Each structure stands twice: as C-alpha cells, then as structure tokens.
Amino acid sequence: MNTSILVVALMAHVPIAAVATDTEIDRVTRPNIIIIFTDDQGWGDIGPQGAEGFATPNIDRMAQEGVRLTDFYVAQPVCSASRAALLTGCYPNRIGIAGALGPLAKHGIHEDELTLGELCQSRVYKTAAFGKWHLGHHPMFLPVNHGFDEYFGIPYSNDMWPRHPEHTQGYPPLPLIEGTEIIEEDPDQSRFTREFTLRAVEFIKANADSPFLVYLAHPMPHVPLFASSTFDGTSRQGAYGDVISEIDWSVGRLMETVRELGKSEDTLVIFTTDNGPWLSYGDHAGTTGPLREGKGTTFEGGVRVPFIAWWPGTIPAGMTCSEPAMTIDIMPTVAGLVDGELPEHQIDGKDILPLLTCREGARSPHEVLFFYYRDNELQALRSGRWKLHFPHRYRTMNGREPGTGGIPGKYDYSPRTELELYDLETDIGETVDVSAVHPEVMERLVRLADSMREDLGDSLTEKPGTLRRSPGRLKEPASTPE
Numbered sequence: 001m002n003t004s005i006l007v008v009a010l011m012a013h014v015p016i017a018a019v020a021t022d023t024e025i026d027r028v029t030r031p032n033i034i035i036i037f038t039d040d041q042g043w044g045d046i047g048p049q050g051a052e053g054f055a056t057p058n059i060d061r062m063a064q065e066g067v068r069l070t071d072f073y074v075a076q077p078v079c080s081a082s083r084a085a086l087l088t089g090c091y092p093n094r095i096g097i098a099g100a101l102g103p104l105a106k107h108g109i110h111e112d113e114l115t116l117g118e119l120c121q122s123r124v125y126k127t128a129a130f131g132k133w134h135l136g137h138h139p140m141f142l143p144v145n146h147g148f149d150e151y152f153g154i155p156y157s158n159d160m161w162p163r164h165p166e167h168t169q170g171y172p173p174l175p176l177i178e179g180t181e182i183i184e185e186d187p188d189q190s191r192f193t194r195e196f197t198l199r200a201v202e203f204i205k206a207n208a209d210s211p212f213l214v215y216l217a218h219p220m221p222h223v224p225l226f227a228s229s230t231f232d233g234t235s236r237q238g239a240y241g242d243v244i245s246e247i248d249w250s251v252g253r254l255m256e257t258v259r260e261l262g263k264s265e266d267t268l269v270i271f272t273t274d275n276g277p278w279l280s281y282g283d284h285a286g287t288t289g290p291l292r293e294g295k296g297t298t299f300e301g302g303v304r305v306p307f308i309a310w311w312p313g314t315i316p317a318g319m320t321c322s323e324p325a326m327t328i329d330i331m332p333t334v335a336g337l338v339d340g341e342l343p344e345h346q347i348d349g350k351d352i353l354p355l356l357t358c359r360e361g362a363r364s365p366h367e368v369l370f371f372y373y374r375d376n377e378l379q380a381l382r383s384g385r386w387k388l389h390f391p392h393r394y395r396t397m398n399g400r401e402p403g404t405g406g407i408p409g410k411y412d413y414s415p416r417t418e419l420e421l422y423d424l425e426t427d428i429g430e431t432v433d434v435s436a437v438h439p440e441v442m443e444r445l446v447r448l449a450d451s452m453r454e455d456l457g458d459s460l461t462e463k464p465g466t467l468r469r470s471p472g473r474l475k476e477p478a479s480t481p482e
Contacts, residue, residue, distance in 0.1 A: 039222035042277035044289030053237030058252030066310035077275040077302035089331030089349035096471030108136015110472040117147025131217035189226040282402030378458040
C-alpha cells in the first residue's frame with residue numbers, strides 16, 4: 001500500500017461507530033481466550049496496515065471479521081517489560097521488570113503478582129502458555145508456577161544462544177522447556193512456529209468442553225529468523241517474509257480449529273505483538289509504515305503495534321478503532337469477561353471491552369498513557385491526539401547502513417529529543433514539534449507527568465517513586481558453616 005494513502009486514511013479515521021448495544025455485550029459470559037503475541041513484528045507488517053513482499057490472508061480475514069485497533073500500544077518497547085505488562089495489567093516498572101532478562105538474570109516475576117493465567121485459573125479455566133516466556137528462566141518464575149497448567153517453550157529470546165553475532169562472550173545453549181524441565185538444548189528453531197502452534201491446537205481440542213486460556217507467544221520474527229521448510233524461500237521479502245507467512249499460517253490454524261469445534265461465538269482471539277521492529281537488522285527486520293523509529297525507542301514505531309480482536313457475535317465485523325489503548329488493558333478486560341477478581345494491589349490497565357465491541361460513543365478509558373524505558377526513564381506520554389516527549393537520548397538508524405543476512409548494522413546513539421509535542425491526528429510520523437503553539441496542552445500534560453513521577457518515579461528527573469514493587473528474586477542456598 002502507498003504510505004501516503006495509508007497516512008491519509010488513518011488521519012481521516014473517525015471514532016468507532018455505534019454497533020453493539022449494552023444488552024448484547026452484557027449477555028456474554030466466560031469466553032475462551034486465545035492471545036497470539038508475536039515478537040518484534042512491525043506495525044506495518046500485516047495486510048490491513050500496508051504489508052508488502054508477503055501476504056497475511058489469515059490475519060487479514062481476522063481483521064475483516066473483527067476489530068482492528070490502529071492506536072494500540074505496548075508499555076515498553078522491549079521484550080521482558082512488554083510481556084510483564086500484558087500478563088499483569090501493570091506498567092512493568094511498577095513490578096520491577098525492565099529490559100530483556102537474560103540467562104544470567106536472578107530475578108523474574110514476583111509470586112505475589114497476579115497473572116492472566118492465575119486470574120483465569122481462579123475461574124476454573126484450563127490454561128496453557130506456548131513459546132517465549134521471558135519473565136525469568138529459573139523454575140520459580142516459569143509459567144507453571146504462575147497460573148498456567150501447561151508450558152512448552154523457550155524462557156527468553158531466541159538470540160540468547162551461542163551463535164549470537166555480537167555477543168563476544170557467548171550465551172549458554174538455548175533451552176527448550178516442558179513444564180520446568182529442560183528437554184532439549186539449542187533446538188532447531190525452524191520448528192518453533194509450527195510446533196508451538198500445533199501444541200496450542202492440541203490443547204484447544206483437549207479442553208474444548210471447558211473454558212480455556214491459550215497464550216501463544218511466538219519467538220518469531222525476533223532474530224535469528226527461521227521458518228519451516230514449508231515456508232522457507234516462499235516470499236518476496238526473503239527470510240522475514242517467510243517467517244511472517246508462517247505466523248499467518250499459525251493464526252489461520254488456530255482460527256480453523258476454533259471454527260471446526262463450533263466455538264467461534266464462545267472464543268475471543270487477540271493478535272498483537274511485543275514492540276516494533278529491530279531496525280538495525282535491516283532485511284531481517286519489519287517495517288513501521290509511516291511511524292517514526294522502531295524497537296528500543298518510545299517513538300510510535302517502537303511502541304505502537306498491530307492489534308486485532310475477533311469474537312463473532314460479540315465483536316462486529318470489519319471495524320477499526322483509533323482510540324488509544326495498551327497491553328496493560330488486556331488483563332482487566334479479561335477479568336470482566338470471566339468474572340474474575342482483580343488483585344488488591346494497584347494495576348494500571350482498564351477494561352476496554354467497549355472499544356473492542358464498538359459500543360456507541362466508546363472512548364479510551366485512559367486520560368493518559370505513559371511510556372517508560374531503560375532505567376525507569378519516563379520518556380513520553382500520550383493523551384488523546386497528543387504525544388509529548390521528554391528530553392532523552394534515543395537510538396536511530398537514520399544515516400546508518402542497515403544490517404543484512406542476520407548481521408545487524410550499528411545504531412547512532414547520539415540523537416536527543418527535547419521537550420517536544422506532536423499532534424498524532426495530523427502528524428503520525430512525529431515530525432513537527434507544536435509545543436510552542438499549544439501552551440495549555442503542554443501545561444496539562446506536564447502536570448500529568450509530574451503526578452506519575454510521584455507514583456512510579458523517573459530516573460531522568462531523579463524521582464524515586466513511592467508505589468513501585470520488587471520483582472521476584474532467586475532464593476540463594478543458605479551457606480553451610482564449616
């Protein structure tokens with residue numbers, strides 16, 4: 001799709017129409033939940049948002065039969081933090097998770113945090129997680145100890161293995177885990193998308209007579225890229241297109257299973273991703289379409305991601321919604337659907353069912369969404385049409401040679417943004433700072449930021465925050481006296 005046409009279409013988009021009524025929504029009880037969560041897939045890497053060089057017919061059909069949120073965000077543009085937000089409904093820095101936990105990490109998700117799996121288990125759901133976890137690799141942090149009956153996957157990113165192109169010290173062998181046991185080291189990654197999908201299909205079929213939650217977190221298209229022999233070499237965009245094509249197959253396989261079981265009207269399926277594309281990898285990375293920058297930045301290309309929700313009979317077909325929402329909203333939305341009890345401690349998400357079902361007059365439940373990164377840096381926020389960036393350094397590939405063949409190019413880490421305001425309704429690419437002409441907007445947004453700094457802190461302004469919780473920590477064995 002021509003980018004200029006895409007930008008015009010997005011800017012011209014109006015709030016969601018009146019489709020579902022309160023009565024239609026209220027009749028829904030305890031649906032099955034399937035969440036498909038890809039890794040490093042760009043906002044522009046699905047058909048409805050301009051994908052080129054590969055086709056996504058199953059994802060496209062999902063959008064045609066459901067709702068697409070064009071302004072959906074992750075809480076942080078990096079692996080572990082993003083997943084923490086999805087699974088707990090909290091900004092990840094609230095629960096002590098930042099960055100991407102590696103094989104040497106001795107911390108992970110705290111046992112007191114309520115996960116989406118535990119929420120659904122409390123309502124007698126069968127629960128399973130397949131694919132990438134990345135909230136701690138020690139047994140005490142793995143999914144089966146945090147609300148999932150089954151787990152089969154890898155505990156952190158697939159590039160954390162001995163063949164990493166830039167890690168000179170080398171990572172240990174990548175473990176493939178069943179439950180809490182390592183069943184294989186450095187497995188053939190071309191198996192991942194297919195095997196994790198088929199395990200999810202088996203779980204759905206085995207639990208078709210009871211409500212279930214499936215969390216399918218694909219390691220792809222995070223580098224290194226691998227596709228099965230069925231898809232290898234099939235797209236015009238090389239390895240990246242092959243991987244996205246297989247992910248699209250995965251979406252289709254799950255949807256087909258739900259339809260074959262006659263569970264379409266009883267099942268909510270969500271497709272989204274953990275952050276924008278890793279642009280330094282060039283031809284092994286995706287695209288942000290008209291959005292600025294990518295993974296590892298709080299510009300739109302780093303934090304705005306694809307989002308589609310499908311639920312025939314409840315979610316109207318072929319709708320789009322431009323109201324801002326975030327992965328922190330999935331947990332409280334599911335809680336409302338399954339009649340689950342949210343934790344007593346603070347979470348940050350809100351119920352966005354009215355957006356998903358296109359309820360008349362529905363608006364984002366958030367006055368503001370905050371974007372933290374690195375060591376608890378409050379780098380940006382969004383409120384309605386406005387995006388405010390606070391002074392911070394960021395990385396870019398502008399003017400740099402992109403990577404090829406799985407070897408990354410080198411980022412430029414010198415650029416710095418000042419206090420800058422963008423109007424996303426007219427400037428989706430964040431190109432024109434309008435802070436000087438909207439002082440009243442600036443005053444309101446700075447005040448909102450100051451309030452959040454009191455809550456979660458901000459290392460850029462040396463604010464500690466008062467309501468941050470600690471992550472779980474590995475229990476070291478007690479020393480034995482000699």
